[in-house]
Amino acid sequence: MKKLNSFFVALLMLAAFGLHGQTYNEYEISFGNRVHHEANIKVKFSNLENKVLEVRMSRSSPGRYAVHEFAKNVYAVKATDSKGNELTVTRSDPSQWNIANHDGTVNFEYTLYANRAGGTYSGIDELHAHLNIPATFIWAKDLGHRPTRLKINIPEGSNWKVATQLKDEGNNTYYAPDTYYFMDSPILIADLHMRERMIDGQNIRLALNTRATDAEVDDYFEEVIKIVEQQKAVFGELPKFDFGEYTFLSNYMPNASGDGMEHRNSTFVVSSKPINRALGNTSMGTMSHEFFHAWNVERIRPASLEPFNFEDANMSGELWFAEGFTSYYTNLIRARSGNITKEQYVNGLGGAVGYVINAPGRMYFNPIEMSYRAPFVDAAASIDPDNNANIFISYYTYGSVLGLALDMSLRSMDNGKNLDDYMKHVWKTQGKNEIPYSVRDLQNRLEEYAGKAFADEFFSNYIFKSDMPDYEGLFKKMGVTFKNTNPDAPTLGGFIRINNGIGRLTGNATIGSPLYEAGIEREDKLISINGKSLVGLKNVNEIISSLNPGDQVSVEIDRWGEKMTKTVTLAANTSMRTGWDQNADAQAQKRREDWLKKK
Template identity: 60%
Template sequence: MKRSILLFFITFLVHSVGFSQTTTQYEISFDNAVHHEAEISIHFQNLEEKELEVRMSRTSPGRYALHEFAKNVYAVKAFDGDGNELKITRPNPHQWNVSGHNGTVRFEYTLFANRGDGTYSQIDESHAHLNIPATFAWARNYEHRPIEVTFNVRDDLNWKVATQLRHLEENRYYAPDLDYFLDSPVEIADFFLRDENVDGQTIRMALHTHATEAEVDSYFEKVMAIVHKQRDVFGELPDFDYGEYTFLNCYSPNASGDGMEHRNSTVVSGTKPIDQPLEDYRISTISHEFFHIWNVERIRPASLEPFDFEEANMSGELWFAEGFTSYYTGLILARAGIITEEQYVEVLSGGINFVANSTGRNYFNPIEMSYQAPFVDAARSVDPTNRENTFISYYTYGSVLGLALDLSLRDLDGDLNLDDFMKQMWENYGRDEIPYTIRDIRAELSAYAGKEFSDDFFDNYIYNSKLPDYQRLFDSIGLTFEEANPGRAVLGTSISINNGIGRLQTNAIVGSPIYEAGINRNDEILEIGGALLSEVESVDEILSDYQPGDTISIRTVRTGEERIVDVELVADPSIRTSVNREAESRLAEKRSRWLKSM
């Protein structure tokens, strides 16, 4: 969460010199970790003479959907300062009201936690992986109070604590207020620890995984290569609170794949088998999440300030906050030498294909795609949706727009590039933590590259859903942009075959031959072009004998009724990207400046 350095300094000073200040005290123990339980106690003091409203959060920093963390809280009790049990009522599923107290309340509960990722918590005998909103309750009207938390670690399991919270003593930690507390994940385990000083600040990695010391050393070198290359983009690291930044990495068979940014730390998790070498595991997620310390944590959309822990958080700027960060994810890996230039350029086609060939652009522009986050950002629902046709991830959409903006700037006179524009956003908004709007981005781009350029980019690609001319942009920098499968005929919607019956893998894609033929996801496809699907392994075997424009018959069954339709095949729209090694020298030089950040 956004906090000024001055606030932290004042809070630290008041706390450290011993002035009287009411602090909320938390304590957590893990005696029943084998069954994924923790026992949690919260000590509230100096309360007003009214009901105490204790809540679990419904969402978490870095997430935009609701997650209803109260569902894993039970055995709730409350006591006053004399140890008398107090009455608890439930006004809603997320809250416990405590009445009849004498100004002091000890609130106790049991937490069940068994998902180790960036959103939830996991407790077992390998670790206590704690996302704070999924773990700790809090009280309304007392969010401003400082917090101290004691982690009663399992000494028998050699557990240690890693977190961005300020260390006080032993296993006791401090947060200046609730916002900072809820934004401070914790990994408690027998982890590897590495650190390096960069510009007077400590970059630390706590890595919980099965690996050798040599593997961890090699991995940390790559992490630090990412840190340095990203610092080069912005010209400096942020001033981390307490002068520290911590990677909280958990790669184990019981963890789930995720990455989640926080103000001075990040959680990166993955389901890594014990015997799998560490190598570059989840390294792209490391790149993505660290870039967020500038872009989203400090260069922060006004729509996410303040972050609401009780409702979904909607932002129209995610194409920039998440999408441009996704653009830099792979680019930084190439600049750091973790992947080759050829590897980076070749994967660019994936995002461009996804966006260019998606019908979602007919329904929403990048801003409106960003608005969909509360429905798609790890949200859970059981009713089917039509997102194959209506939605493009703002991560991917924003990434290919970031690519287009970078290459467009580099094609102008004046040595312009996206690195320097991001640095300008950092200097004008991020460094002093001034929340921005979409209009602010447009104004900054106008100041950087001119009003005509900025208006063209925003009017066509942000407020509208037009597609940049990637062919021209790739040509301008010595890259190849070409058909991936010339002459290949397709049906436009993927079909899988199981036990001789074909079914659409998704809803029929709007405008595809399958869609126009009226075939839907519930249909059983028995025969294509006279070939029984029971006699082939894939539909591609059949289509390889046809050309775009050919007509082919498809036999289907729907609710017991057989139907035969004729379908006109279309050309595969996929493109392929690669480095053009025969490009003239001036284009190769431009490409090198881009990929090497020269």
């Protein structure tokens, strides 16, 4: 999450030479009631000043941008002093506990309920403990500079092993140099499959919790290593991992929540894979995405996220780059490593590009402003309806297709330029020395790499505004086709689910679509189209497929008990697909080969 400063280095030296004198925040966790998803947690704060100790539970978590009220799962709170005398605990807000009149020591104890194993939350059961630190452990204000020590009590009779980026001190005790690093260090405890490989003097580890044979895990790990090597080739080197190690914490269990979450020297990759399903390529795209974050977001880091605020939402205008460009590389790296075929990769590009081109959200927000919306959409919880279907495009998708366009634009200049080398330039100038960046810094780095005119045009049109590049022309230069799959097919412009003869839109009517222009919304019940009942139908295309774009149809609806008929003018299908251009010229074929080949 942050660079190694002199304080961090000094702490490492103290740990290495076994020196004493540091006051630790001491944590202990036990799993006596794990069958009911509970953990017992004890924290000792000592050598305290004579003032109120303010203990907090985080409200946000590294890699997430919205607020999550983790304190809701904390209860049975108790505080005692060094002699075991119970102390009064008061509350100043929902996420804070205040303890006064202590004797310089506070032993803080609580029960945690945890039943959502994912990137943001924690999950505990008889088979494993999946701990995201902000969702698990409290911390104390004004004591964040102190090193932490965590003792993990492994349940008797279990085969649980511990995997984490925290420093292993032996005897199931783990060290972090300060609270910030501790909060960024998830933990997976289970009967883990463990694999590791030294690459350039650093240890790459896989800690995998799933049912799989040793042979399956061996094959899986080899695929992961190929991805690691191809990502290293983009930047020219691995980051310098703290403690010389990076760990994939991979938790693939039926009761887990599919997710991926980057951390400084590790990642949580989570899948709800059924117990008996073969391991295969499970979550390999997420593995690729999250490891790329070891450079792009953890060290090539937006200034807007430095430092991360654990008490509120975190807003950044750079997520189109931090998340979006990472998403562009996710499957490109898989194609280069051989995890998927080059044809599979190319054929999968068109859907995302077509979606962004056609999305009405570009009328409202450019990529920077789309990134600002992360606190509202990034696993954010609310109960009132929103209009995101019309105003929002995921910065993952938006950024990925812009990364694709930038890569194709650079390669089409035929002067040796490409996105790989631009990313390497950003790494060397911003990331390697961990100098946080702004959008203007990214523009300046592109100017240094590809020239002022090119950088100004790209950022002016596609980042500060929401114009779209000429994808059809760019794809053609790369030996890829990009075309409408069926331009003569008529459409109502929305997905309608039919249940018991009644049709309903599955989301808000899309701005500009035939249904929207006719004044039909998701709360309306569709009864018939052109006088034909929907009873017995699975899809409205059974009625409109014989018609043409521009034809008008009558749609009978029921709106809160009142029946009415709307006239809808059918539109043409706008779905776009990419494909391998078998007729590409020699120059385009060479660009395509250079783009997709193993590095």
